[in-house]
Amino acid sequence: MTTEKRRAPAGAAVLRGEITTAIRRALMQELAEVGYGRLSIEAVARRAGVSKTAVYRRWSSKVELVLEIVAAAAHGKLPVLDTGTLRGDLALLFQAVAHALRHPLASQIIPDLLAEAARNPAIDETLRQVLHARQQEVGGRLVTRAVQRGELPADTDPDAAVDLIIGPLYWRLAIARAPITDTYLGTLVESVATGLGAEPAVPRPRGAVAPSAHA
Amino acid sequence: MTTEKRRAPAGAAVLRGEITTAIRRALMQELAEVGYGRLSIEAVARRAGVSKTAVYRRWSSKVELVLEIVAAAAHGKLPVLDTGTLRGDLALLFQAVAHALRHPLASQIIPDLLAEAARNPAIDETLRQVLHARQQEVGGRLVTRAVQRGELPADTDPDAAVDLIIGPLYWRLAIARAPITDTYLGTLVESVATGLGAEPAVPRPRGAVAPSAHA
DNA sequence: CAACGACGGTACGGTTGCGTCCCGACGTGT
């Protein structure tokens, strides 16, 4: 019988966590530096100070390596937000997103992978799970609560709301790569809130012509 | 004297436009299919049914090739918009952007190049000229006119306005790659307009709790 | 009509990365 129990790997015959960690870190840096397209296992191993075999023992292919690590890194980043007001929720969410995208690694890796997702179904699938679905969920909850509070119209489309919430911030941080100030975030909160259908926080100041003063 | 005038290239010794065109088309397809990172001159030439030399005679490097062609393709795409109302301008702009991004080539190439721009200064520079500057200009004009009409507050920040205008649409089309309907575009116009500070088109319907309706 | 000269295509060496195989090293469990 060869079905007897094999001895469990032990001692030196077990994966060393430090090396796994080094590979993870090297992958992130390499991904940010050259992008998914040019990413090579060889370069990752080189940067990690590790042999290629060390990588192949852990992940069997480039896409598997990237997906596992990226998915893990993207988990547990969004706060449970419930501040009691739409604007509070938005401000908190924006802070979290801005914080995450300020990491140079994230701000380079995420757009790169999102672009790659357009042609790689496996990446697309993973990103939809760890990013899109999460956003839809968080955005959906945010909208739902605001509707229940009466801050937003009952027929607010959560789908469109998510676009309006995440779009401008993503554009500015990841695409335009323009600086962000607290003032800007404050303005954005107000814009998005009113854009979604909330009452303006303050009576709208008008420009040269002031139709609201006619009442 | 060797400074005499050389005979101008003529006959077979002149670049054949058909081949240049074939290379341009092949580049676009290749760029959409594998992305800038994996793009190889060899594959472009192969797809164009042309020799590598034909490519190298016209462009000396990969980045030059991509930049020249992409910059050319991005020119003259945005309409001169002045419909007389903020919402009209927005609707027209959205239609144009949506139309452009519906092209499969554009919707794959643009995010890819934008991601690449984060690590390639030459690409960044070019894209800023052909995309960002243009958007800022168009968006700035749109906002300025709306302010003059009294549709928007005088202190509207054109910079933030551009983010709010382009962000959601870009997100949905290029990143989320969700379908777009005329209804959606209409909702988006209204959201962005009010988000920018315009008066709502219709009195805001409130949800379950309606503090404004208690009067 | 003949010479010109850049054309497009092939062939080439060099570089890089892939995925695999083999080897000595090493820490644990018997």
Add this chain to the structure above:
DNA sequence: ACACGTCGGGACGCAACCGTACCGTCGTTG
């Protein structure tokens, strides 16, 4: 204390691509 079994590392053959040099072809110009 020894045998076990996986570890990490280096080496290998293979494939793709880069950028260049060369070569015969072809239309125009004098």
